[in-house]
Amino acid sequence: MTRWLPQAYLSLVxxxxxIPIAVLVVFSFNDGRTGYRWxxxxxxxxxxxxxxxxMMQALWNSLWLAVSAATLSTLIGSLTALxxxxxxxxxxxxxxxxxxVVMMSPEIVLAISLLALFLLVGxxxxxxxxxxxxxxxxxxxxVITVMARLSGFDDRLPEAARDLGATDFIMTxxxxxxxxxxxxxxxxxxxxxxxxxxxxxxxxxxGPGYEILPLRIYSMVRVGLxxxxxxxxxxxxxxxxxxxxxxxxxLARSKR
Amino acid sequence: xxxxxxxxxxxxxxxxxxxxLVLVWGWLLALVLVPxxxxxxxxxxxxxxxxxxxxxxxxENYRSLMDPLYLEVFLHSLYMASVTTLVCLLIxxxxxxALSRVGKERQLLLIFLLIVPFWTNSLVRTYALKLLxxxxxxxxxxxxxxxxxxxxxRMLYTEGAxxxxxxxxxxxxxILPLYxxxxxxxxxxxxxxxDLGAGRFSTFIHVVVPLTLPGILAGVMLVLLPxxxxxxxxxxxxxxxxxLVGNVIKNQFLDARDWPxxxxxxxxxxxxxxxxxxxxxxxxxxxxxxxxx
Numbered sequence: 072m073t074r075w076l077p078q079a080y081l082s083l084v085x086x087x088x089x090i091p092i093a094v095l096v097v098f099s100f101n102d103g104r105t106g107y108r109w110x111x112x113x114x115x116x117x118x119x120x121x122x123x124x125x126m127m128q129a130l131w132n133s134l135w136l137a138v139s140a141a142t143l144s145t146l147i148g149s150l151t152a153l154x155x156x157x158x159x160x161x162x163x164x165x166x167x168x169x170x171x172v173v174m175m176s177p178e179i180v181l182a183i184s185l186l187a188l189f190l191l192v193g194x195x196x197x198x199x200x201x202x203x204x205x206x207x208x209x210x211x212x213x214v215i216t217v218m219a220r221l222s223g224f225d226d227r228l229p230e231a232a233r234d235l236g237a238t239d240f241i242m243t244x245x246x247x248x249x250x251x252x253x254x255x256x257x258x259x260x261x262x263x264x265x266x267x268x269x270x271x272x273x274x275x276x277x278g279p280g281y282e283i284l285p286l287r288i289y290s291m292v293r294v295g296l297x298x299x300x301x302x303x304x305x306x307x308x309x310x311x312x313x314x315x316x317x318x319x320x321x322l323a324r325s326k327r
Numbered sequence: 328x329x330x331x332x333x334x335x336x337x338x339x340x341x342x343x344x345x346x347x348l349v350l351v352w353g354w355l356l357a358l359v360l361v362p363x364x365x366x367x368x369x370x371x372x373x374x375x376x377x378x379x380x381x382x383x384x385x386x387e388n389y390r391s392l393m394d395p396l397y398l399e400v401f402l403h404s405l406y407m408a409s410v411t412t413l414v415c416l417l418i419x420x421x422x423x424x425a426l427s428r429v430g431k432e433r434q435l436l437l438i439f440l441l442i443v444p445f446w447t448n449s450l451v452r453t454y455a456l457k458l459l460x461x462x463x464x465x466x467x468x469x470x471x472x473x474x475x476x477x478x479x480x481r482m483l484y485t486e487g488a489x490x491x492x493x494x495x496x497x498x499x500x501x502i503l504p505l506y507x508x509x510x511x512x513x514x515x516x517x518x519x520x521x522d523l524g525a526g527r528f529s530t531f532i533h534v535v536v537p538l539t540l541p542g543i544l545a546g547v548m549l550v551l552l553p554x555x556x557x558x559x560x561x562x563x564x565x566x567x568x569x570x571l572v573g574n575v576i577k578n579q580f581l582d583a584r585d586w587p588x589x590x591x592x593x594x595x596x597x598x599x600x601x602x603x604x605x606x607x608x609x610x611x612x613x614x615x616x617x618x619x620x
Contacts, residue, residue: 077425081437084422084498088444091455091495094465098458147354150347158344162352169355175548176600177556179573180593183580184362187369187590207358239343268448270559271573275580285450292454293562296461304451315446319439 092308099301116302123299126287133267133284136198140205141262147206148213148262149255153247155214156221157229174211181208182275189276196278204276205266212265213258220254253325260318264311370590388591397575401595404571407486408554411493415501415550416543418494423505423542427512438506441499449496453563456492457483460564484566492560500549508542544610548603555596572596 099117103110120126154160155167173181185207189200228250232242270285277286288304291297370388375381391397426437444452459465460482467479482488512535520530536543558573572592579589 077421077428080421081425081429084418085437085440088441088495088498091452091459092444092447094458095451095455147350151351154344154347154351158348160344160348166351166355169359173355173359175552175604177552177573177596179556179558179576180363180366180597180600181359183576183589183593184366185358186580187365187586188358188362191365203358207354210354243343264446268446268450270450271556274558274577285448288448288450288454289559289562292450292457296454296457300451300454301458304448304454307448307451311447312443315439315443 095301096305096308098298099305101298101301116298117306120299120302120306125282126284126299126303129282129284129287132198132281136201136205136281136283137263137266140202140209140266141259143202144206144209144213144262145255145259148210148258149217149251151210152214152217152221152251153243156218170211170214173208174215178208178269178271182272185272186275195280196276197281200276200278201273201281201283204272205269208269208272209262209265212261216258216261217251217254220251224250253321256321257318260314260321264314267307268311366590366593369586370594372587374585374587385587388587391588392591392595397592400570400575401572401592403569404555404575407490407493407569407571408551411490411497411554412501412547412551414490414494415498416546419498419501419505419546420539420543423502423509426502426506427509441502444496445499449557450559450563452496453492453560456488456495457563460488460491483564484569486565486569489561489565489569489571492564493554493557496557496560497550497553500553501546504545504549505539505542508539512538541610544607548607552596552600552603555599 098109100112100114101109102113102115151166151170155163182204185200185204186196188194189196189203194200194203228246229242232246233239237245268285270289273283273286274289277283284303288300292300371384371386373381373383373385373387392401426434429437457464461467462479462481462483464482466482467476470476471479516534516538517530520534525533555571556573556576558571558577561569561571561574572595576589576592576596579585579592583589
């Protein structure tokens, strides 16, 4: 086959993937009111965004939720990965299976099942319910990230540490932790992003007392076009891109 | 002495190990297993305005799923999800192939560019499509300025808009598993097939397709199911006539407050997932490969 055809095809698909994003970014600097026609460069939508106190509150709520959900899921997820890697125990297959099911099952099913649980147990819909839900769907991703790192790890090192008299706790802290640190950071960043972007689960388990950003955006874009969303979307894009670059950098550096 | 020491260490090891296992199992049982059992139970109960669900036990909710009104919505949703999957496969298959033939250095960059969207807000990206497809949006304005069309085409709030949105969001999930199988595909096999006298088409059908089948199945699984659940895509792009199963479930739980019926619809979706997972496992076993988790 000719050489340029595959190349051209790749470029075409990338163009299709990136044109909408590019348009969003360009139009976030548009001075025009309509949002369709270019009316000159302006930062007015960014200004409007920062002056929108409800929006800013939702942003802080979202960031706080993402930080706490990422931290908690990294903690539980990495411990799970360690247990799966090192211990033999009954129900290991079941545990892996359950994590797999969480990852594969449609988000909306997770969402309604958690809503049913929270209302039944009497957990008020708000920060706590969102946190529990977000940790749950981030968990398998952290486990996979850490397990991948552990699988390339020399098992003789912890054995040696143990032979030298280290307890499991000390061995974990001094030998394993430095090794899996890059995976922990990558897992944390992934969890943070998943939490910040989630719409489906949050729609069900959030309450009026704790409004988060994706839901605020959702209610804005359902009807018509809101130039403010262009500005917000651009900021989120830049933010996610930084997070992704950071996690790639951490993983790449650790491979050397 | 050795034996004694080993026992001593096991004693020290146990609290850590036990703690971790209790934490993980506790979390998964409380927040995955129990909630799912609740949904299953709810799907067999009766709607109640006060407590959401109440006795008696009934099959009515599943019968309502067969109601022509809802059946039509489900079939339409399945249809849109299937078209989405097919389009993703048709775009993604040659894409993954071409990607696996690029030099290693550039490949890393290209894969990075592919996962950027995965890390960016899907709501914002759906909204970006709206900017393009609106009646006085960029596509219409551009085509009219070029004189290709005289009056704006209606693109938003159509079935096509929903499918475009779903493809846009889900394409990377089709490409990545396909890329990983193409990356493992050894060129020698293609040469061997050629040397044995097979033509291009025959090699493709008898060598390439079977070898990339696990990737195809994984991709289909990762696209088809979300494509039935992503309720915000029709909400933003599709209008009220192009609903997904996800929209029905959401409406039943949050607006109509008919939990048993919503639960039954969710179970339908879960069963579809189970079926796909089962097919996937089966094919993996036949092809002698293990899964990730």
